[in-house]
Amino acid sequence: MESEAPAAPALPAAFLPGEPAPAALPEAPAPALETQEAVLDAGIWIVEGTDDLDESGVRHKNAFYVLLNEWFKGRDYTCTLLTKQKYNEIRQFCLDLMDGNDARSLFIAGNKQAYKWAAKYDAIVSEERESAVLVLRPTRGPIADAQSTCLSALQQPTYVERLFSDLRKIHCVDHCKGTTFYKRAKQAYDNVPRELCKMFTDCCPQCIRVLQGRKPVAGIKNIVTEGFGVRGQVDLIDFQSMPDGEFKFLLNYIDHGIKKLTSVPLVAKRASSVAVALLGIFTEQGPPSILQTDNGGEFSGSATNHDGHRLLLDDEVNMD
Numbered sequence: 001m002e003s004e005a006p007a008a009p010a011l012p013a014a015f016l017p018g019e020p021a022p023a024a025l026p027e028a029p030a031p032a033l034e035t036q037e038a039v040l041d042a043g044i045w046i047v048e049g050t051d052d053l054d055e056s057g058v059r060h061k062n063a064f065y066v067l068l069n070e071w072f073k074g075r076d077y078t079c080t081l082l083t084k085q086k087y088n089e090i091r092q093f094c095l096d097l098m099d100g101n102d103a104r105s106l107f108i109a110g111n112k113q114a115y116k117w118a119a120k121y122d123a124i125v126s127e128e129r130e131s132a133v134l135v136l137r138p139t140r141g142p143i144a145d146a147q148s149t150c151l152s153a154l155q156q157p158t159y160v161e162r163l164f165s166d167l168r169k170i171h172c173v174d175h176c177k178g179t180t181f182y183k184r185a186k187q188a189y190d191n192v193p194r195e196l197c198k199m200f201t202d203c204c205p206q207c208i209r210v211l212q213g214r215k216p217v218a219g220i221k222n223i224v225t226e227g228f229g230v231r232g233q234v235d236l237i238d239f240q241s242m243p244d245g246e247f248k249f250l251l252n253y254i255d256h257g258i259k260k261l262t263s264v265p266l267v268a269k270r271a272s273s274v275a276v277a278l279l280g281i282f283t284e285q286g287p288p289s290i291l292q293t294d295n296g297g298e299f300s301g302s303a304t305n306h307d308g309h310r311l312l313l314d315d316e317v318n319m320d
Contacts, residue, residue, distance in 0.1 A: 048162045064203050094117070232288035234293040236266075237252065246267050249269050
């Protein structure tokens, strides 16, 4: 049997056969997305708060929302992240409560989540109702009223269209990552999952450049130093088991370039004693460009007092 050829698409009545058809027929409007899940699955978002981004920031935003769209389609659980449509709906609900309505009447009117929203959310109105901010009701502390709490101390639920801008404000301060970034985001916005925080840092251009730095190579690599005063190495040797009179420690300083060794006996292993010994060595032969020691931050706490102020050498040692 011969298959029938597919029928040609019908043209509108305004275009008769023989006349040239238009280049593109007008498309039917897309169906309205009424539910939050439908909006998230469709990936139709108008991103807010990104007008001041440079070229690198625009690439970061585009890469983040591409990953976010794939994450929404592959998730197997209900997401706590809101859309702007749902955010405005909850905010209007809170404003209705402030106008005198109660949760029971709104529940009877058809809002099945009225009691849940009334217990979880509140709205802060500063000047105009259109600029009201949706916040979470505080559950800890002596004050459980959002209206009498500073706005910066309250958690604000964010939504998809504003997510990049909110996370960028936290991340761009010091480009924190991992648990630190997640805790800061969770403190400000309660409904940001950990996966989205990692997704944000994974596509950050600055963080990618840092990760692409030179990786440590396994094995031992020799330190090559050319010239005098380039690299100095300091080591403290403990002679408390066999002291020489009152001297119980020995400070060895060696110039790595010419292998010049200088040894200074010490009475005690204090930061001031080491500083005085190094001051004498540097006065004699000059300080090196790089001072290397294996004591790490052992004496770093002695450089300041308990109030956080720097201490000078004269405060503890009399140089006369």
